[in-house]
Amino acid sequence: MENCIFCKIIEGEVPAQVVYENEHVIAFNDINPVAPVHILIVPRLHIPSLNDVEPEHLEVMGHLMLAVKEIARQHEVAAKGYRLISNCGPDAGQVVYHIHFPLLGGRQFGHNLVRKS
Ligand SMILES: [Zn+2]
Numbered sequence: 001m002e003n004c005i006f007c008k009i010i011e012g013e014v015p016a017q018v019v020y021e022n023e024h025v026i027a028f029n030d031i032n033p034v035a036p037v038h039i040l041i042v043p044r045l046h047i048p049s050l051n052d053v054e055p056e057h058l059e060v061m062g063h064l065m066l067a068v069k070e071i072a073r074q075h076e077v078a079a080k081g082y083r084l085i086s087n088c089g090p091d092a093g094q095v096v097y098h099i100h101f102p103l104l105g106g107r108q109f110g111h112n113l114v115r116k117s
Helices: 005-010 055-074
Strands: 018-021 025-029 037-043 082-084 101-105
Touching: 005 025, 005 037, 018 037, 018 055, 025 055, 037 055, 055 101
Parallel strands: none
Antiparallel strands: 018 025, 025 037, 037 101, 082 101
């Protein structure tokens, strides 16, 4: 989709440190990491947010979850644990309206959620 930064990364028009990709999913390092492992996992298909996931997206969303597992294994956080996030809408602080799942790992996280700064 035009003017979508993640679509531009997927198309190769904007550079990113890609750490994983397959037919359905691409994953790249966040440019402002808040943990030793901070990877954005994104479907190649432009779906704006969780509010826009439809039954026709079952296959791609399933592949996305399998990618989460594989990326966690490759970055050696699978056993120790990691956090997977998806911000949906303005109150959650969603900035890019192309659904994405930040995977955070390599340090401990508390039960409290991220506060607005
Ligand atoms: Zn997009």
